Amino acid sequence: MDPHKRSVTIEVMADDESILGGGRFETTVEDYAAMRVYAAQWTDRVWTIEGCSGIGKHIAARLLADGEQVVDVPPKLSARARVFATGQGRKTDATDAHSIALVGTRMTGLRPVVDDQQLAVLQTLVDRRRALGEDHTRMISQLHALLLLLIPGGAKRFLSAAQAKVLLATVRPRDAAGKTRRRVAAELITDLERVYQRSKAADKELTELVRATGTSLLELRGIGPSGAARLLVEVGEITRFPSKAHSGSWTGTRSPIDASSGDRVRHRLSRGGNRQINRFLHIMATVQLRNQTEGGPTTTGAKTSTGIPRWKPCAPSNGACPTSSTAPSSATR
Numbered sequence: 411m412d413p414h415k416r417s418v419t420i421e422v423m424a425d426d427e428s429i430l431g432g433g434r435f436e437t438t439v440e441d442y443a444a445m446r447v448y449a450a451q452w453t454d455r456v457w458t459i460e461g462c463s464g465i466g467k468h469i470a471a472r473l474l475a476d477g478e479q480v481v482d483v484p485p486k487l488s489a490r491a492r493v494f495a496t497g498q499g500r501k502t503d504a505t506d507a508h509s510i511a512l513v514g515t516r517m518t519g520l521r522p523v524v525d526d527q528q529l530a531v532l533q534t535l536v537d538r539r540r541a542l543g544e545d546h547t548r549m550i551s552q553l554h555a556l557l558l559l560l561i562p563g564g565a566k567r568f569l570s571a572a573q574a575k576v577l578l579a580t581v582r583p584r585d586a587a588g589k590t591r592r593r594v595a596a597e598l599i600t601d602l603e604r605v606y607q608r609s610k611a612a613d614k615e616l617t618e619l620v621r622a623t624g625t626s627l628l629e630l631r632g633i634g635p636s637g638a639a640r641l642l643v644e645v646g647e648i649t650r651f652p653s654k655a656h657s658g659s660w661t662g663t664r665s666p667i668d669a670s671s672g673d674r675v676r677h678r679l680s681r682g683g684n685r686q687i688n689r690f691l692h693i694m695a696t697v698q699l700r701n702q703t704e705g706g707p708t709t710t711g712a713k714t715s716t717g718i719p720r721w722k723p724c725a726p727s728n729g730a731c732p733t734s735s736t737a738p739s740s741a742t743r
Contacts, residue, residue, distance in 0.1 A: 411459045412506035413466035419503040420445065422452060423511040434503065442472065458483050458514030460506070462523045463646075470523050480523040487513045521647075529643055532619055536639040539612045543636075546605050549598050556595040560588065571602040612636075632697030637690040644687050 412419040414437075421432040430452070435445040449455060457473055459466040462482035470480050492501065492509040514520065553574055558564035560581045565574065578596060583589050616635035620628060620642065627638035 411457060411466070411469070412503055412510055413459055413461065413469050414503075418445070418469055419507040420449070421504070421507040421511045422449070423508075423515055425515065427512065427515055429508075432504070432507065437469065446476065455479070456481055456514065458510055458520070459523075460488050460510050461485055471525070474523060474525040481514060481520045482523050483510050483513050483520060487517065524647070526646075528619075528623060529646065532616070532623075532639045533643040535612060535616055535619065536636060536643055539609065539616060539636045539639075542605055542609045542612060546602065546609070549602050549605065553595060553598045553602070556591050556598070560591055560595065571599050571606060574599050574602075630694060631701070632694035633690065637693065640686060640690055644684055 411421075417434060417436050419432070419434045422430040424430055431448075433445075433448065435441040435448075455478075457470075457478055457480045459470050459473075459480060460483045461467070462470040462480065466482075470482075473480050488506065488509045491512045492505060550569060554565060554569065557574065557577060560583065561577060565577055574595070578592065578599065581588075581592055583592055613635050616639050617628070620635055620638045623642060625638065625642060627633055627641060628635065633641075
């Protein structure tokens with residue numbers, strides 16, 4: 411199956427790669443029911459869908475709810491299969507569906523999709539929490555721009571809604587433009603206070619849900635409820651990684667990767683890793699380095715004027731720094 415936002419293209423393929431049928435259906439209730447009826451003539455069936463964690467998630471969730479067996483096909487595998495297809499490599503819906511069916515028929519070890527309600531709830535809430543953070547950043551930027559026009563020199567860099575309200579109370583513009591700026595700034599402060607309340611409630615709910623999973627991520631210094639929930643959502647089922655090196659390569663952290671021929675294995679940062687996970691691991695490492703604790707990562711060298719230790723350059727011979735610890739390569743549930 412090749413999923414789209416409003417339609418899906420399917421191709422029915424047997425074990426010997428013979429094509430038994432196919433078609434295109436809309437994602438409406440009527441067409442979805444028609445697709446189920448059409449596929450019911452093959453009793454021993456497995457749905458292979460591209461991107462069950464992304465664009466194909468909506469149709470995979472509906473099939474799982476109806477008791478169907480669904481397998482996730484990574485987009486990279488279907489793209490590689492499409493290269494060897496006929497038709498001069500044209501990317502059409504039928505070609506995509508055929509490539510996905512070939513991958514599902516030929517490849518072993520594809521990950522079955524599981525209807526994990528706990529992770530689904532976490533993903534919805536952590537996405538909402540990230541949106542609140544983005545709203546906060548946008549409003550603060552707009553508020554700084556307005557205060558710079560209302561107050562000589564503007565406000566300080568790290569500004570809260572309460573501090574902005576105190577500053578705005580000292581401003582009494584007389585011109586029409588100044589009055590409008592002050593009114594919009596007051597509206598932004600009200601919106602910021604609302605965002606603070608929602609973020610606080612979201613953090614509390616995420617903390618309870620993360621602890622309910624039984625994970626120990628919240629015990630790590632530098633990982634909050636939003637970061638722990640994001641790690642759980644992105645990693646999913648940890649057993650799908652054959653080894654620690656596979657997990658490190660997927661997340662983008664430093665892990666032993668075969669970077670050259672021969673028996674030599676060296677550490678390399680995977681540029682194709684998961685940026686979401688790598689971001690939170692970087693935040694965790696930064697917090698640990700700025701707040702030194704016993705047994706945690708350390709830095710060497712003199713401190714700067716702000717009290718933060720300077721980084722000591724790593725030896726260029728092996729590409730790894732022996733004086734500092736790196737963030738963990740994977741998250742476990």
